[in-house]
Amino acid sequence: MYRRYAQTLIEKGLAYPDPYTADEVAGFRAAAEAEKRPFLFRNHRPETFAEWDGTQPLRFKVATIQRSEWHDEVRGDLSAGEEMLDDFIIMKADGFPTYNFAHIVDDHEMGVTHVMRGEEFIASMPKFLSLYEALGLPLPKFVTLPPIMGPDGKKKLSKRDGAKDLLEYRTDGYLPEAMRNFLALIGWNPGGEQELFPGEELVEAFSLERIQKSGGAFNEEKLKWMNKGYLALLPQTEREQYFVDALPATIRSLPQFSLERAAKLTDTALERTHNQVEIREAAEAGEYDWAFAAPEVPKELLKWKNDDSFEQALPRLKNALKLLQNADFGSPEGVKAALWEYAEEVGKGELLWPLRVALTGRERSPDPFVCSWVLGQEETMTRVNGVII
Template identity: 30%
Template sequence: MSEQTPTTSASPTGDLPGPVRLRVAPSPTGDPHVGTAYMALFNLAFARQQGGRFLLRVEDTDRARLVEGSEQQVFDTLRWLGLTWDEGPDIGGPCAPYRQSERLTTYAPYVERLLAEGHAYRCWCSTERLAAMREEQQRLKQPTGYDRLCVGKTEEERRALPGFSETPVVRMLVPDDVETGFDDLIRGRMSAPRPDDQVILKADGFPTYHLAVVVDDHEMGITHVVRGEEWVSSTPKHVLLYRWLGLEPPRFAHMPLLRNENKSKISKRKNPEARLTWFEEEGYLPEALVNFLGLLAYPPAQDAEGHDVEVFTFEEFSQRFDWADVNPVGPIFDLKKLDWLNGVHIRELALADLTSRLLPYLQRAEVLGPNPSLGELARLEQVVALIQTRMAHLTEAADLVAPFYAADDAVEVADDARAQLKDDAAATLDAALAALGDLPDEHDGVLGSEATWRAEAIEAALRTALVEGLGLKPKFAFGPLRTAVSGRRVSPPLFESMEILGKGATLTRLATLRATL
């Protein structure tokens, strides 16, 4: 594998656990973005492969954009996906605290050092002046950026000029000849435009992302910074801060952005699937989503015949992971592919496992109550065995399962199911009632007989009565029965459904529909 040897970063806290240390650092500003899981997956895969540590850090210095409950959503969704961390705000660790808002005293000495050594300066420009400056630069088609009015001035000197603010910020003093190149594990040697004098400490005393990320990554011993390519332009600022502060920078890997089919960036404002919580709501399995994210920007393994192996576990992905194989071109977020993968993973689940996973969705749809009986649960497992191959989403189960828990004399018949009933539906139901009425059930003292209430016997009796007796084609013979039993045009296998319902329930449902014709 290439580029697998880490560059060790000295840490003020002494030796930290793990030969490599990686992190994901979301901001709690709303529903977690699917990109958070995407980044977490690649960070965690490499950390586990190398026997290292994976950290979760909450970057909450932008106080105006904080959303209550968002942090807990990050914890919940990443744990749902199985992308768990070794250190973080909720579990602690040797570098605690892991929330930036709780680390304000940590950043102050770094700011003071940059000021003292002439790498930073205080800026007293008001927001109104800065807005007017940018507007004028845009009007003149000049590059936008701070014009350094405050450089070299004392507070008194700056106060005498227009656009003064009582509360200053602190800015980097970026040299005109600053080196903007850096090495990237995915993209090789890169460069970015020269940055302007970036604010590193805001007027409210909170650091900006650029200072906080450098300080925190250093203090937490981060060896590899893996993040989206939108941060490429910021990396020279961070490398410069590392150099000024005498710190060893981590290795950088900039992942390609997730894109829609029209090549635009996926956003929570325009794409519901950009919300990480959406996937659980829509009935996706966490292992299917992890599988899908692992196919984005990374090639599948090959089998012995050279065919792509697109279905894999996190462990299999981690074992073969190599930064050199990451495709830098932004991958298309293809929900059809995810649907296919979800169906594959659903079919691979053990029956009891799938049943337990479906239960919350069925309760949410009020198919089952909050405390289902043992009998209801036993029936559910029988029904799930019939529908396991018929679902792409767990949410699809409610419509398939609901008829099995409806009152037998009150099955709701869908309009499209009733509309397909032909003129001979009444005669068909009469013949079915007669044939099934003669079929003994398990309580008739003939257990073990081929004529007991089993799917095979039910099918044989109905084919004899309807196909052979009435001369109907199976499609037309069994349609009215399906409508009576399930109320749907499309349902789980008919004869197996009748077996689960039992003889009495089945006859009641057939007779109920017959009475309406």
């Protein structure tokens, strides 16, 4: 396809095979530098051209050296001087097209109506316009997008600022919908307070008129917040799979690991995390171990702050154990309903603290109602009974 377009230019006398070696071109460039003038290949055009056989680079011949003017949907009317025009390679010696040529052919073949690019391509617009004219192609609308700035908003985002390949964000568990929404809001202001635009809402809200000229900062905390928002919108089965996929092998190898428990733990885990990296970090820190392995419970940890010793918590745990025999373990609320009246009677901390410790062996964990529901009735009662004995 590209050769066909290239042949059209050749037949019009607007493309020619490059007859020079790399050393010869380097000599032309050195001479221009010595004379303190810009190097322009068009000053070295050969007067006669050999027939292009596809094994040499093919250069576009700029037909008219003139000032270029065009309209940008964001920047308005723009122009550039004739010094921006030069003969440039459109087909390489290996038979592949260059970007400067291929993107114009591709866009035309695909019926692209709006070409949206970064500001670094403004300087290349005279070349592109010359090619459109030479090929007789209609101009699309040109849209210059604002640059993505670093976190401080003062310079373009770079690797020094922690910029990563887009695919790395996918590996880290950022949803495509969240990344699309996040990038759209850098340099585009939809108006109003809405920030999440799921599904077609972003397409419906978007307009060229609200694209800003100035760049927007890449705020990774905002991206995390958006990802958490989109995770909340996923169907429950997809949320569960997302969580399970992030769990490392160390969790999957624990003796009580099961997909059922992992599914129950999902909502609690996603309340505290924004992506799969944070899930893995939490798992590696042992935050989920209690759900898949019986913990070693230090007896002293059972002691509530108002108790003189851990032994004072044991009678309360015995009474809780009796109440749990008839509890509804179908939900955390069912477990809470069985224990709450007694908790209010003896003191919420006095009951719930040692119960949490008995189930998890940790000072910090989900509330004991959630823990009980995740573990199920049999394991819950086994663990509570284990600290009483």
